[in-house]
Amino acid sequence: MELSTASKKVVVFDYGFGNVRSAERALARAGADVEITRDFDTAMNADGLLVPGVGAFAACMKGLRAARGDWIVDRRLAGGRPVMGICVGMQILFARGIEHGVESEGLDEWPGSVEPLQADIVPHMGWNTVDAPAGSELFAGLDADARFYFVHSYAVHDWTLQTHNAAMRAPKVTWSTHGKPFVAAVENGALWATQFHPEKSGDAGAQLLTNWIGTL
Template identity: 90%
Template sequence: MELTVLSKKVVVFDYGFGNIRSAERALARVGAEVEITRDFDKAMNADGLLVPGVGAFAACMQGLRAARGDWVVDRRLSGGRPVLGICVGMQILFARGIEHGVAAEGLDEWPGTVEPLQADVVPHMGWNTVDAPADSELFAGLDADARFYFVHSYAVHDWALESHNPLIAAPKVTWSTHGKPFVAAVENGALWATQFHPEKSGDAGAQLLTNWIGTL
């Protein structure tokens, strides 16, 4: 697979949670200039910011706040500057997460609750397809049967945010199914996110990252 060479600066935000080296390699593969850092100014000034995440929702939020990542995300989005969240880095963008019956506050960029997967087998681990909107920019150039790599026990099952202003594009929501359907990706202005790991999803993931960087 030939990938378009891109020359955009992307910061992978290092707040102690996430497969940052895998993300770095995947972004470099598609031609981005990548830096792993928690430096506030570098994160603010990059063309794109990638927020990874693995582990527990509450712990990720605690780590993000300790590194001022909540400020970085908020300030970037206030200025219309692109942010991509991956796995728990997507989950913490929602209003709250519930793990083991305990609720924790998220960044509240989107309404909704991250809750346990409603499936016979948990975690959801391995390759799965997604159902993306026809006009998705994130999944442009990818076949409908493209598969992505998931590792998670929690997800958002209900999408609550819609746009009633004809001048503002409604968020584009992509779904997948493991037991009950769940949100697999979101495109909402400058804020995009995936529940799966594009950095572990081979050529399909590389095309998706190429698509994101192409919008920076």
């Protein structure tokens, strides 16, 4: 079934730490009505909010807070309004980041720590496959051997969030491996995120963004 992306307004949140133009172009190709902004009301009222991120965890958090992005993400999620994080924009959704021995607070939407990759070669730069769970909406229509583009030196190696209420849908967690397995994507109600860059992942990334937009 083809997903309809017509007239879906998506804001790429511009807080100074993301490849906003690449994200804008990829979302537009996927059929969204896209705007790059840090305007509070526009970000709050969009059908979907995309939070990019590149660089250091602590610097991204500082920039996000300065733009009131932490408050926007929290209030959107409290109202069940979709948010998607990419790369460091995913990492800051966790409780903390540890870089060079220094711990920084994240948004704490999910428990867990972003820590250095445990691999012989760092950063993890290039194409890699992922292991998506059954029933994933984010990876719907994609082959199991689809490859996505990663650029990162840190990741979450342990997923600790548990769902004890049977009425609640358990988060769907996708994994990839570079040295040790790490969290590559999460689907958790209105909050989705990817460690890789869908906007740099060719046809597979375009399908993934189309899948997200189709749920808005």
